[in-house]
Amino acid sequence: MSKVELDQLRGRVDELNLELLKLINERAQLVQEIGRAKETQGVYRYDPVRERSMLDLIKEHNDGPFENSTIDHIFKEIFKAGLDLQKDDHSKALLV
Amino acid sequence: MSKVELDQLRGRVDELNLELLKLINERAQLVQEIGRAKETQGVYRYDPVRERSMLDLIKEHNDGPFENSTIDHIFKEIFKAGLDLQKDDHSKALLV
Numbered sequence: 001m002s003k004v005e006l007d008q009l010r011g012r013v014d015e016l017n018l019e020l021l022k023l024i025n026e027r028a029q030l031v032q033e034i035g036r037a038k039e040t041q042g043v044y045r046y047d048p049v050r051e052r053s054m055l056d057l058i059k060e061h062n063d064g065p066f067e068n069s070t071i072d073h074i075f076k077e078i079f080k081a082g083l084d085l086q087k088d089d090h091s092k093a094l095l096v
Numbered sequence: 097m098s099k100v101e102l103d104q105l106r107g108r109v110d111e112l113n114l115e116l117l118k119l120i121n122e123r124a125q126l127v128q129e130i131g132r133a134k135e136t137q138g139v140y141r142y143d144p145v146r147e148r149s150m151l152d153l154i155k156e157h158n159d160g161p162f163e164n165s166t167i168d169h170i171f172k173e174i175f176k177a178g179l180d181l182q183k184d185d186h187s188k189a190l191l192v
Contacts (some may be wrong), residue, residue, distance in 0.1 A: 084166070
């Protein structure tokens with residue numbers, strides 16, 4: 001593979017990184033919205049059943065190259081970050 | 097927010113999860129391809145300068161709601177998973 005070809009692949013990785021960033025933040029906004037709705041309903045935010053069902057659906061669609069265990073790990077980090085965001089929102093709401 | 101609206105938001109989160117899955121695996125394929133190219137060139141795969149430059153570009157484009165520190169954390173997990181995949185490829189190549 002030539003330097004030019006390698007640079008092209010890297011350029012594509014950079015594009016994918018930015019697409020991922022966009023979707024990760026779009027997901028975070030939805031999770032914030034859901035968190036606020038659940039808060040007014042007095043429902044506790046962390047929902048292990050829902051988390052399990054999301055992971056199951058994701059893994060049903062996983063064609064690799066990542067193994068399911070790796071996909072599990074990455075998505076749990078994304079879920080956790082979303083929950084932390086909801087917690088921050090909740091703390092800020094308490095300060096108002 | 098009604099139950100129907102909450103279910104709609106959750107449906108959108110599920111869609112985003114699957115879009116993320118697709119991009120994460122597409123990225124993994126590219127990273128595998130880059131790893132193979134670097135291997136034939138005898139270049140070591142982990143490249144902290146490249147990792148730093150990817151993270152800088154990502155954070156330049158980060159409009160939230162996630163903080164840069166959270167984005168850093170999530171992407172480092174994705175990068176690490178990609179490197180592990182390259183390592184697996186390398187081990188398999190050695191066994192041939």
